[in-house]
Amino acid sequence: MTDDPPFNPALLPAGFVDRLPPEAEAEAVGVETLMRVFAAHGYDRVTPPLLEFETTLLSGAGAAVAAQTFRLMDPDTRRMMALRPDMTPQIARIAATRLPDVPRPLRLSYAGPCILMASNRGEGDRQISQAGVELIGPDGPHADAEIVALAAECLATLQVRGVSFDLTMPALTTALLDAGGFESTVRGMLMRALDRKDAAAVARHGGDLADVLIRLLHAAGPAQGALAELAAVDLPPAVRALSERLAATVAAIEARVPGIRLTVDPVEFRGWQYHTGVCVSIYAAGQREELGRGGRYLSNNDEPACGITLRPDIILRAAPPLPSRTRIFVPWGTPAEKAAALRAAGYATVSALGPDEDPLAQAALLACTLVVVDGQLVPVPARDGE
Secondary structure, eight states, X not given: OOOOOOOOTTOOOTTOOOOOTTXXXXXXXXXXXXXXXXHHTTOEEOOOOSEEEHHHHTSGGGGGGGGGOEEEXXXXXXXXXXXXXXXXXXXXXXXXXXXXXXXSSEEEEEEEEEEOSSOGGXXXXXXXXXXXXXEESOOSHHHHHHHHHHHHHHHHHTXXXXXXXXXXXXXXXXXXXXXXXXXXXXXHHXXXXXXXXXXXXXXXXXXXXXXXXXXXXXXXXXXXXXXXXXXXXXXXXXXXXXXXXXHHHHHHHHHHSTTOOEEEETTOOOSSSOEEEEEEEEEETTEEEXXXXXXXXXXXXXXXXXXXXXXXXXXXXXXXXXXXXXXXXXXXXXXXXXXXXXXXXXXXXXXXXXXXXXXXXXXXXXXXXXXXXXXXXXXXXXXXXX
């Protein structure tokens, strides 16, 4: 005898779910909508593998995602392998090792699943979908603006409302703390205080830089106001250069996407930690999770790059439902060319597999809204209770 509960074949590990109709189809359509927008701007699609050798996947920019990476042993080579938690490091590897001689700027797009060790805040999906672009080679505000503009177009195409693009410059905080010469323990406490937006703790640990850091902490908000506050603060030359780059990127984005909603947080530094310049997180009204994020980083051969990674599953929760194909029941004996013509017109045909005494009832049972009767499309009456 055992006290173990009966085995449930429908039980899945925490964070993993079955995508059922119509959600699975909607996600597939959403991903392909994003990929069409990417392709229309000259981004060529690549498909990296879900699984790589650990030493390859976690090298370069991939080192920053090591804590989120599942590992397993390859039974053939006895080498450790890893499941990707993020696709950007793979694109960086492809650009550096497979496409080093392709003229720059190199524009690549991608889509696929990723596996996380744990979801944000310990809840939600651990198998996630990603779709994104990487722009490799140029290092300037207009390149940063292109990826933000592309994300804005994607979200507009899917009719997501209330979108906000939150810009940060993680290197700015790092440069400020470097200028302060803090010893490691104090630096760690100060970074935690900045992360929590704890002005009192910043005042305790910030030393001579406390006033500057608190001013920047309070500067977060709409882009122009935050940049004005940032410009008024007395900053070391290296930090000033970073703030000017942030301002130039904001100007380039606003010129490319008039009316875009931009916010700036000068001391925000969270992310995958491989970013080296301007970063962006995307939110929508009423949606607490990020719709996507990205920014500037160095490719595996230290080549400048920037990109944006979108989360189709989250985006579709914030977007109006995508229209599904109208389903038409095709009774037994209907000419094959009639069904083919309907599919060519964009309908989904559900064909009978044998004679049926009541095609209308069968059509209703199979969730069809139309049925072919004597070559014509006839509406299917709603069933009782619908």
